[in-house]
Amino acid sequence: MKSRAWAWPALAASFGIILSLLTFSPGYMDGDTLYQLSQAQKNVYDSWHPPLMAYWWHWLLKILPNSWGVFLYDEMALWFGLFLVARFLLPKHSLLAAGFILFIGFLPPIFSINSLVWKDAVFGSTLLLLFGLMMPVQQNRYSPIRICGIILVAFFAMSLRHNGLFAVLPFLIWIGGLSSSHQFRLKQGLLVGFLLASCMLFDQKLMEKWLVDYAPQFPEQAVYTFDLAGVSVGVNKNLFPDVYDVSVIDLRVLYRPYSVFNLFWPTAGMGNWKRPNFVNAQYASTISQSWRTAIFEHPRAYLKHRLRFALMFLGFNVGPERGKILFPPTNLPLDSSPLRIDSWSVNYLLGIKSIEHGFLFRAYFYFFPLCLMTFFLFLRPHPEWARAMAVSGLFFTFSFFIAGVAADFRYSFWLALTTLILSSYFLIENANWLRDQIGRFWQGNKGASHRVT
Numbered sequence: 001m002k003s004r005a006w007a008w009p010a011l012a013a014s015f016g017i018i019l020s021l022l023t024f025s026p027g028y029m030d031g032d033t034l035y036q037l038s039q040a041q042k043n044v045y046d047s048w049h050p051p052l053m054a055y056w057w058h059w060l061l062k063i064l065p066n067s068w069g070v071f072l073y074d075e076m077a078l079w080f081g082l083f084l085v086a087r088f089l090l091p092k093h094s095l096l097a098a099g100f101i102l103f104i105g106f107l108p109p110i111f112s113i114n115s116l117v118w119k120d121a122v123f124g125s126t127l128l129l130l131f132g133l134m135m136p137v138q139q140n141r142y143s144p145i146r147i148c149g150i151i152l153v154a155f156f157a158m159s160l161r162h163n164g165l166f167a168v169l170p171f172l173i174w175i176g177g178l179s180s181s182h183q184f185r186l187k188q189g190l191l192v193g194f195l196l197a198s199c200m201l202f203d204q205k206l207m208e209k210w211l212v213d214y215a216p217q218f219p220e221q222a223v224y225t226f227d228l229a230g231v232s233v234g235v236n237k238n239l240f241p242d243v244y245d246v247s248v249i250d251l252r253v254l255y256r257p258y259s260v261f262n263l264f265w266p267t268a269g270m271g272n273w274k275r276p277n278f279v280n281a282q283y284a285s286t287i288s289q290s291w292r293t294a295i296f297e298h299p300r301a302y303l304k305h306r307l308r309f310a311l312m313f314l315g316f317n318v319g320p321e322r323g324k325i326l327f328p329p330t331n332l333p334l335d336s337s338p339l340r341i342d343s344w345s346v347n348y349l350l351g352i353k354s355i356e357h358g359f360l361f362r363a364y365f366y367f368f369p370l371c372l373m374t375f376f377l378f379l380r381p382h383p384e385w386a387r388a389m390a391v392s393g394l395f396f397t398f399s400f401f402i403a404g405v406a407a408d409f410r411y412s413f414w415l416a417l418t419t420l421i422l423s424s425y426f427l428i429e430n431a432n433w434l435r436d437q438i439g440r441f442w443q444g445n446k447g448a449s450h451r452v453t
Helices: 007-024 031-042 051-060 068-089 094-105 108-113 119-138 144-158 164-178 186-211 221-235 248-254 281-297 299-314 343-355 364-379 384-403 409-429 431-452
Strands: none
Touching (some): 007 094, 031 051, 031 119, 051 068, 051 186, 068 094, 068 119, 068 409, 108 343, 108 409, 119 144, 144 164, 164 384, 221 281
16 A cells, blocks of 8 residues: 555656656757766866766766766656655655646756756756655664765765855755754754765865866866956956956956856957966966955955846846846757657747746745745744755855856756745645635635625
């Protein structure tokens, strides 16, 4: 009977995987993904992107060609993660659990973004899988093997992005507080969580040092360049190091408050602007010093620049240019597949293009409800897993406010997943109250109609 109870959720997750494969296989890839694929094919890595994904991809290429391995993992992680979460949230309602899986999995932002073979899609799906694997721990069903598996998945997720720690740390604190006690202990969780995070960061740096074949690329220069350009435009003064013999007029042309793209790949006729030298340690140190000086000497211009970016990251059109944050176009996959010319795939993607200006593809639609839910989660007694998930989504989003360089909705994939799952949790927790309210409303309207007649 227990296996039958999960037939519908398992069928829903399987249907999601199959339809994703039929629609998007072997996955869409943008320039960043193609760059990582080339590293995996050559087995030569640099540090601009965290090298672990490309190294993992290198081994997948021995089994499946090009994008197939990462694409299959991404889809299976998402749908199996949704299955595990549904099994935890709705243990006695098989059909509702199946509906939960299908609703979240086929919501256009989730379904379409997960078609991308892209580190942020893989990152969000891996975190969802991590969360699903941690659910039995909340019910005091843990073993050394399960804990080791959870830590391994957490390490993999954290290694996919430079700011992955912000999303993973709340889960490490949660698992640390529950690992040796039936009750969550905050001090124990903080101690164990930060210890695990420190060990993972150390291992990540060792792996990066072992894998990287080129000179370090200092990817933090993207943040320094973006911020220095924004503050320079704000105070009408060039704050870059002397090596940048550039005028404020050129910076005004190059600077976009929602993206660093023009500063990295400037168009012709941009004066003396030079692209940052990513492999020069001395230059990286110089621009870092200029960045710190600019922040301390012009904090108001810096905060204004970052606030404008944060609003654009959330999907608001602000500033004189009223920049539009859209669902970015994707490149065709390297593989040729008969499924790619299927009319369903084309029609679906065209449909997505028609709604990409809507609220579903705006981060504010998920960010502000998550802030509100987080407030209530800490205001009243609620399970630690819900608090950990809420803090994970918020911390990860806030990290982009501080150090983001592109207002791309795809970065909000994990934010959207956390908001949707926690919204479902609140609906389930308050189902009886909602049922009573709907019943009273229905009875009131029924009584009013009788009085009128």
